[in-house]
Amino acid sequence: MALIKDKICEGVNLYYIPADHFKTNRISIRFHLPAERENITKISLLTQVLKRGTEKYKDMKEISEKCDDLYGASVGAGTSRMGDRIMVGISESMVADRFLSERILPEAIDMLKQVVFFPYLENGVFKKEYVKQEKENLRTYINGIINDKKSYANLRCNQIMFEGDPFGISAYGYIEDIDGITPENLYEEYQRIISECPADIFISGSYSKEDIELVKKEFGFMKPRKAEDIQTALARPEDIKTEKRVTEEMQVTQSKLAMGFRIGVDPIGEEIYDLTVFNCLFGGSPFSKLFMNVREKMSLAYYVYSSLDRMKSIMQISSGIEAENYEKALEGIFGQLEEVKKGNFTEEDLEASKRYIATSFNASKDSLVALERNYLRQLVCGKEEEIEEFLDNINKVRKEDVCAVAHKVKLDTIYFLKGEGK
Amino acid sequence: MKFRCVENTRVDERIFFGTHESGLKIYVIPKKEFSKSYAIYGTEYGSLHREFIPLGDTEKVVLPDGVAHFLEHKLFEEEDGTDAFNRFAETGASANAFTSFNITAYLFTCTDRFYDNLDILLDFVNKPYFTEKNIAKEQGIIGQEIKMYEDDPNWRVYFNALTAMYHNNPVKIDIAGSVESIAKITPELLYKCTDTFYNPSNMRLVCVGDVEPEKVAEFVDKHIPKDRVSGEVVKFEVAEPKERVQEYIEQKLSVSSPIFNIAFKETETGVCGEELLKREIETDILLEVLFGNSSSAYSEMYEKGIIDGSFEVDCEFEKEYGFTLIGGESKVPKEVYEKVLSVIKDAKEKGIDEKAVKRAKKLLIGDNLRKFNNVEAVGVEFIKDFMKNINYLDYTETVEKITMEDIMNRLNTHFDTENAVLSVVKPLEEE
Structure with missing residues (x-):
């Protein structure tokens, strides 16, 4: 294909x-x-x-x-x-x-x-x-x-x-x-x-x-036009002046936590593979640090996960919790980030993440919409890479690469939609 | 065990099915060209099944609300303290599960090592492990899941509609139960449920993708003893009056504008197989003709500004219950409700445009073909339909068989304007 x-x-x-x-x-x-x-x-x-x-x-x-x-x-x-x-x-x-x-x-x-x-x-x-x-x-x-x-x-x-x-x-x-x-x-x-x-x-x-x-x-009637490129400015950690914490109250039962991080990793550079593996291991899978600890061990949330916007280079964490567990949840999340930074994860965690990524990328071949989106993203980024090639690079990621990229992830904003609980 | 093959050359799909010696029904839908393979292993057990006689017992048990769903969460837990997600992590598969009114199903999607994953799936579902301690932990997690749904206006408007329709049918009870009801769950209770409902003759296994039926059977042999044959589960059905409970129900939530569900309750339940499929298609045709995007009523309401792009029609027919839902956002839900009722009355009097029926049939045939693009959707659709004794491959031919007379009959029996329900979720500040 x-x-x-x-x-x-x-x-x-x-x-x-x-x-x-x-x-x-x-x-x-x-x-x-x-x-x-x-x-x-x-x-x-x-x-x-x-x-x-x-x-x-x-x-x-x-x-x-x-x-x-x-x-x-x-x-x-x-x-x-x-x-x-x-x-x-x-x-x-x-x-x-x-x-x-x-x-x-x-x-x-x-x-x-x-x-x-x-x-x-x-x-x-x-x-x-x-x-x-x-x-x-x-x-x-x-x-x-x-x-x-x-x-x-x-x-x-x-x-x-x-x-x-x-x-x-x-x-x-x-x-x-x-x-x-x-x-x-x-x-x-x-x-x-x-x-x-x-x-x-x-x-x-x-x-x-x-x-x-x-x-x-x-579509032959369409007129020629300038093929201008539109650049995306990377979200870099050095642009963070102060960490922002915003809490808003609403009449809801469950409170929602949303956290934004700047990373500054070039989407067409070598580190993008490290970052992709990091995210999967930290919060992007059901065996991730966030899922296994904040949900399964601490029993604080039904959903807690991280996701990447690789083009802008940001990570967002999202969770639904009890209002009174705000500090506990943050502690749990930051604690897990520190664990990854320190390399407190196993080779098995690393390999599992690579396999999980392979499944989701290979699965995109089964959807015309996903195929189109993948190609479009590559064209926009200016780097074409077939899925197999991408996964080869994912497989080369080592434990130290994940730790190194984890150190680049810097908190920018914590938004808390505070409910009343019940 | 032997497999039989059924083929539909028009949609270019085939299916192998067979019954394992233990009573487990197995279905394989080959899709070799796809990257993904998928398996779904489910039991005919959901939130509806609150009252039953446990296998080997004589006395009836009444379960607290939310047990089937709670059980689904807990089955992932393994005796050594890990959970099944970790085992799927070793193979790279993406695993999940869901509980509905009448099914609990466990599933995975993979792009590699299908049989290793099948091995894990069949293993963990057949090895329940419940303790006081692991139940307590889950109560916190599910408590948050319940609260998430309490804030979800679309979920609330839907369940309120069910409450306004049903007097006794447990379909009106929230699948996850409540924080209070799940507090009553004990290991003993969960074991009673797995012993009864998770026995092979009450279950189905559907595999889709680059899969060989005979190899699937080998893995089933490994995990399910051929002699693990058990009797039919004794379930109790609750008598449900034909009449609605109330015509109107409302709740206030933090939403920007009102959300509504208009519902019609099926009163002739107890049907399954082709009859049920026919009923579903006839209703879908009617919904398209009367309220679909190409209907006059849709244009009229849209142009008047009383509905918008969120307007949707849907129907669900099962052996134990059935209903039609028409929903969306509207500033004036009551006006939409009146319009819907008047369109139905009008159609009953004046009949239905045959050309519109033809178009609706084409639309349904196209939508059906489209579903085969998605390996997971095929798996889910097939397992649900097999539990109702429907063969999904018969869809196109069933659509074509439906006559104008069938459609008019359906209109007159199902769409009873004297038995309709309007459920509204209103913004907090609105009076």
Whole structure:
């Protein structure tokens, strides 16, 4: 399985991931933009407005009817973050023709093209009602982030840690910026994105030569643009001025703890393998130090884990605890970090982590979405490495490498969402 | 033991199944091209099974709430003080377990050493080890799990809907129980449950991936004696009135806007096999036609701003219970409820658009094919369906067999507007 690279025009790449063991094919287009506060709310709103109607299928009902007819082709649109960049992505997954009595691929590709490039317009701009309704929905959505306390706590931690940094910008947008959006200025932003921003089209699954040519033809109208690279500034421990501790109270039963650490390890450097193993061993697996001690031995939490953003080089720890156990939990977590730093873990722990990582990376070959995301991350980072190669490097990690990288992990922020308990 | 092969050439999938001498039913779904392999080993035992006669006993036991789930946590613990996760760490597999209303299942995903993992799975599930001490430790962990769910508005709105629907059926009881109920759990009680429910004839093993049926049988032979045959488990079913308990139920939680579940209670329970699968598909078709993204009602409510993208429809049909749920976020849940009821009344009077039914069928056939992309989803779907005597490979053909008349019958029997339920979780400050 290797990535096949092609081009629509300058600034618009076409990538094909051949994989014929799936029942579906996938196509997606992503526009790359720097994360900027002034545009983010519009961008977030835009993906929702695009799903409302197209030139050919003028409202949601017509789009959905057509998708149902294509055996439940599903079109998704949204913003996502990768390092300091925001991506506007529209994707579609459809059943592969060989399982059907009819050919649906050309119409499915046309559907994606319709949604991205031929929105339903009135007086040359987005339809007023669509914009108005989606503004309201976005407001509800942003206000609703608080409903899931765990992800809310993680998000708050990230916001506090990266105030004033592109990485602290919410990909969903901001309530206070919604009112100022009009069908006109939204359309202007849309035009800028589709005609000026660098874009990647990914197709994955089983496409014949003719199918690929069809994709190239269908998107052949896209205009050349500058293939600018958007750099991500690494989160470095030396940037920590003071450790931040923020506690907010809420009427909930379980309190949530979210901790952010800066590491400063280059995602395409040699230490990235050490860091990946460290995270798995420390808090990224069910045999990790955090799980075995803070959960199993100390019985403080049902969930406690660490996760990495390798591109930005941060680690986040997340846990749900009793409010009164705050200090105990912190002690447990920091205690385990010290243990890893000192090398108080076995060769078996190290090997188990490598195997666990191998399983999760190999498993990504069984999902078109995961395959696409892996390749995209590599392209964005500027280093291409097949899974086998990556795992070879993981296997070379030694105990001292894990200890060394553990010393680079520096606490930046502790966010505590304090509940009342019961 | 012998395996039989059933194939569906249209979806290009096959399945081997056989019954081990001990009574354990084994299913193997080969998927050689995938990196992952998966096994799921489950017992027909969940939060519903509160009352039973332990094997070898004559007297009925009534369990405290949350035992099946508690047991699931505890089975990972081994006699030497380690836990099964450590053993999977040696092979690199990712292991897990879940407890639902009627199943407790243990599973792993791996990309290597499938049979070593199967060995561990069959070993630890068949070797329960419970002590006062390890039970006390788990009470702290599960206590936090229960509290996590108490704050989860989607979980609460769902369970409140069940409470408003069911008088006696234990489906309304939280799967994890409560901090108080799990405090009553003793080692003796847990052993009674494993002895009764974790016997081979009450269990299923499903393997998906690069797996040979005969080799699976060898490992089953190793861990489960052929003569470990046991009688049928005596379970008690509770009589449940057809009527709902109450039409409306609400709770206040720290949420930004109201969340709702509209529920319809299935009153004709006790069905399984193809009949149950048909019932599920007919309901899914109706939900798509009446409330799916391409329905008029969906567009109307969306454009009016009373629902948003979080609007979802779902149904669940088991032998012991069944219901349909329509849910999402809305500022005016009661208005959505009224609309849903009026759409149903309207459809009963005026009938259903045949073209819309055709589209819904295509959608379901596509969704079904899509599921085969995911090794884990295949495993979970198959084990659940086998417990209901459904062969998942029959799905597409069953969809095609369904007639307009079947659908109208389903509409008239299941969607009783006089027996519907509205459950709402409201923000704390709202009156």
